[in-house]
Amino acid sequence: MKNLRAAHRYAVALMAVAEEQHVVDRVASDLELVGSVIRGSREVQLFIASPVIFVGRKKSVFRALFGTRVGRETLAFLELLVTKRREALIANIAEQFATLRDEKYGIVNADVTSAVELDPPQGQELKEHLERFTKKKVRVRFSLDRSIIGGLLVRIGDTVLDVSVKHQMEQLRQRFLEGGPELN
Amino acid sequence: MAEVRPEEVSAILRKQLAGFEKEADIYDVGTVLQVGDGVARVYGLTKALMSELIEFPHGVFGMVLNLEEDNVGCILFGESSEIKEGDVVKRTGRVASMPVGEQMLGRVVNPLGQPTDGRGPIKTEKVMEIERKALGVIQRQPVKEPLQTGLKAVDGMIPIGRGQRELIIGDRQTGKTAIAIDTIINQKYTHSEKAKKEGIKPVYCIYVAIGQKSSNVAQVVDKLQQEGAMEYTTVIAATASDPAPMQFIAPYSGATLGEFFRDTGRHALVIYDDLTKQAQSYRQVSLLLRRPPGREAYPGDVFYLHSRLLERASKLNEELGGGSLTALPIIETQANDVSAYIPTNVISITDGQIYLEPGMFNSGIRPAINVGISVSRVGGNAQIKAMKKVAGRLRLELAQYRELEAFAKFGSDLDKATLQQLRRGSRLVELLKQGQYVPMTVEKQIVSIFSGTNGYLDEIPLEHVQRFEKELLEMTELKHVDMLAEIAMTKDLAEDLTKRLHEILKGFTESFKASVKV
Numbered sequence: 134m135k136n137l138r139a140a141h142r143y144a145v146a147l148m149a150v151a152e153e154q155h156v157v158d159r160v161a162s163d164l165e166l167v168g169s170v171i172r173g174s175r176e177v178q179l180f181i182a183s184p185v186i187f188v189g190r191k192k193s194v195f196r197a198l199f200g201t202r203v204g205r206e207t208l209a210f211l212e213l214l215v216t217k218r219r220e221a222l223i224a225n226i227a228e229q230f231a232t233l234r235d236e237k238y239g240i241v242n243a244d245v246t247s248a249v250e251l252d253p254p255q256g257q258e259l260k261e262h263l264e265r266f267t268k269k270k271v272r273v274r275f276s277l278d279r280s281i282i283g284g285l286l287v288r289i290g291d292t293v294l295d296v297s298v299k300h301q302m303e304q305l306r307q308r309f310l311e312g313g314p315e316l317n
Numbered sequence: 318m319a320e321v322r323p324e325e326v327s328a329i330l331r332k333q334l335a336g337f338e339k340e341a342d343i344y345d346v347g348t349v350l351q352v353g354d355g356v357a358r359v360y361g362l363t364k365a366l367m368s369e370l371i372e373f374p375h376g377v378f379g380m381v382l383n384l385e386e387d388n389v390g391c392i393l394f395g396e397s398s399e400i401k402e403g404d405v406v407k408r409t410g411r412v413a414s415m416p417v418g419e420q421m422l423g424r425v426v427n428p429l430g431q432p433t434d435g436r437g438p439i440k441t442e443k444v445m446e447i448e449r450k451a452l453g454v455i456q457r458q459p460v461k462e463p464l465q466t467g468l469k470a471v472d473g474m475i476p477i478g479r480g481q482r483e484l485i486i487g488d489r490q491t492g493k494t495a496i497a498i499d500t501i502i503n504q505k506y507t508h509s510e511k512a513k514k515e516g517i518k519p520v521y522c523i524y525v526a527i528g529q530k531s532s533n534v535a536q537v538v539d540k541l542q543q544e545g546a547m548e549y550t551t552v553i554a555a556t557a558s559d560p561a562p563m564q565f566i567a568p569y570s571g572a573t574l575g576e577f578f579r580d581t582g583r584h585a586l587v588i589y590d591d592l593t594k595q596a597q598s599y600r601q602v603s604l605l606l607r608r609p610p611g612r613e614a615y616p617g618d619v620f621y622l623h624s625r626l627l628e629r630a631s632k633l634n635e636e637l638g639g640g641s642l643t644a645l646p647i648i649e650t651q652a653n654d655v656s657a658y659i660p661t662n663v664i665s666i667t668d669g670q671i672y673l674e675p676g677m678f679n680s681g682i683r684p685a686i687n688v689g690i691s692v693s694r695v696g697g698n699a700q701i702k703a704m705k706k707v708a709g710r711l712r713l714e715l716a717q718y719r720e721l722e723a724f725a726k727f728g729s730d731l732d733k734a735t736l737q738q739l740r741r742g743s744r745l746v747e748l749l750k751q752g753q754y755v756p757m758t759v760e761k762q763i764v765s766i767f768s769g770t771n772g773y774l775d776e777i778p779l780e781h782v783q784r785f786e787k788e789l790l791e792m793t794e795l796k797h798v799d800m801l802a803e804i805a806m807t808k809d810l811a812e813d814l815t816k817r818l819h820e821i822l823k824g825f826t827e828s829f830k831a832s833v834k835v
Binding site: 137138288290291292293294295296300304305309 | 330334341342343344345346347361362363364386387
């Protein structure tokens with residue numbers, strides 16, 4: 134939890150710099166790349182986590198790894214993290230930065246679960262509906278889950294829009310248990 | 318009963334289905350990060366409100382108690398063993414609340430208002446929040462009506478008014494609950510036709526049992542039923558086996574139900590038995606939620622825990638209906654230590670205390686009230702005039718008696734005045750003894766105390782005092798009912814009544830003395 138807070142601060146600082154220099158999108162894609170490299174290699178993970186390796190060595194390894202593939206700002210930021218001995222937070226910072234960027238552009242993520250695959254026009258229509266509902270741009274991620282039987286389950290942040298058959302049947306069951314409104 | 322035909326069943330089903338909408342259900346969710354004994358930390362639920370009810374899987378409900386940067390701390394009102402890490406939690410959008418209404422009377426419920434007496438669901442029309450803010454100064458008026466406990470020692474010397482908060486404090490097994498139960502039983506009178514004529518309004522009772530043994534609660538309910546007191550009483554029970562969060566919210570539920578009666582212009586009495594255990598369960602959940610411990614490991618807001626509860630006791634002004642909520646909190650001390658944290662807190666919050674002592678209890682003085690340090694800071698205004706007249710001297714004489722008590726050993730070496738003082742005192746102490754479950758009406762208390770403070774008992778041997786009182790009251794009830802009725806009606810002891818009482822007592826004492834000698 135403490136680390137998350139630190140990660141948030143670094144992400145906010147990086148966002149401020151990126152905004153000043155109008156390179157928000159490039160920094161975001163750079164961080165995505167860095168994140169995927171780290172996730173993809175156990176060796177890199179161990180290298181970053183190791184406290185034994187000197188700061189100078191770490192910096193030079195970072196330069197060799199990303200020097201040509203990321204922008205000047207991102208590289209400087211990575212070096213700063215190493216100097217501050219916060220390199221373990223890189224993955225978290227990348228995540229936080231992505232969230233900050235989405236906030237800035239008014240984009241929300243929506244996880245859509247359906248029982249059957251949606252065809253592209255259906256997906257597009259759903260996206261438009263969600264954009265009207267949230268009054269923001271929506272990035273939709275689709276997934277399949279047969280257990281909801283039918284309908285849709287949309288999750289945006291903490292809010293769930295539940296039109297699944299499974300949920301409706303559960304509600305119906307509750308109603309029968311309680312005894313409906315017009316009994317007796 | 319006619320047999321059920323299939324079409325009837327389907328007709329009912331169709332009816333229920335007819336009202337079922339298929340609109341999207343929108344709700345907020347979070348994920349369980351951590352579950353402990355009675356508490357959980359939930360990630361997400363960013364929009365959750367303080368003290369909002371949230372729904373866990375398996376029908377377990379919880380209440381938000383901590384709002385933190387990226388998670389919320391909740392207390393659980395059900396089995397925490399059913400909850401796992403990663404479970405999805407839903408907001409209900411409701412703040413923790415309790416169903417209220419007359420339908421709750423006669424029932425035993427848990428702190429969420431669900432019945433636990435196996436007598437079916439309770440259908441109330443209204444639901445009120447458990448945590449409500451106490452009323453301000455404008456809405457109140459001074460306490461002015463008496464709340465009769467039916468105990469001579471209390472009604473005579475430590476009177477309680479409707480809307481007051483009077484603490485009952487003492488060690489274990491000193492009769493704290495007995496006083497509370499007697500008070501509930503005595504309210505039966507206020508529901509009678511006779512009380513209506515005398516202008517006494519009925520008092521509805523709520524007994525909140527916190528952290529007690531279930532067998533104790535069952536006993537209390539049984540006793541109240543036997544005495545016909547359950548008709549105007551609700552028992553809210555969070556027993557020792559219920560989760561600590563339930564025990565923590567139980568008094569607030571009781572106050573909410575009491576406030577329902579108060580706000581509808583009626584009078585309610587709520588007994589919190591006991592707040593020590595409530596503070597302990599609050600300490601438990603606070604520590605589990607990682608709030609920093611303070612003195613005796615209680616969290617920093619344990620004073621506010623009790624002050625906000627007891628502040629809800631009040632007497633409303635006439636525009637708001639003049640209803641009242643009287644609170645009788647109970648505190649259990651350890652080895653007579655009233656300077657522990659919780660006792661000092663509650664003593665300072667309440668409008669007085671009834672102090673019970675094991676020593677007195679064991680020497681047979683029951684109720685074992687230590688009159689010297691028991692006080693009622695507002696009830697005096699609420700005493701009826703007649704009682705004020707006869708009981709005024711009672712307190713003083715008992716105080717003098719206690720001062721001289723140590724000299725009693727010297728026996729005949731004392732001067733006459735001291736001997737007289739000792740004689741009077743010992744008889745008054747004897748007179749104030751009263752059995753359990755035998756509350757006394759105020760007019761009888763007056764006759765009884767009158768006989769003591771006016772010296773009619775001085776000549777009676779100590780061991781005959783209780784028989785004297787019993788026979789005196791029987792005789793007055795048989796031959797002088799009109800006098801008792803007049804005291805109850807006028808609530809005052811006019812001069813002619815005093816004269817008549819003296820005459821009656823003179824005659825009775827003579828004949829009683831004769832019976833003693835034989």
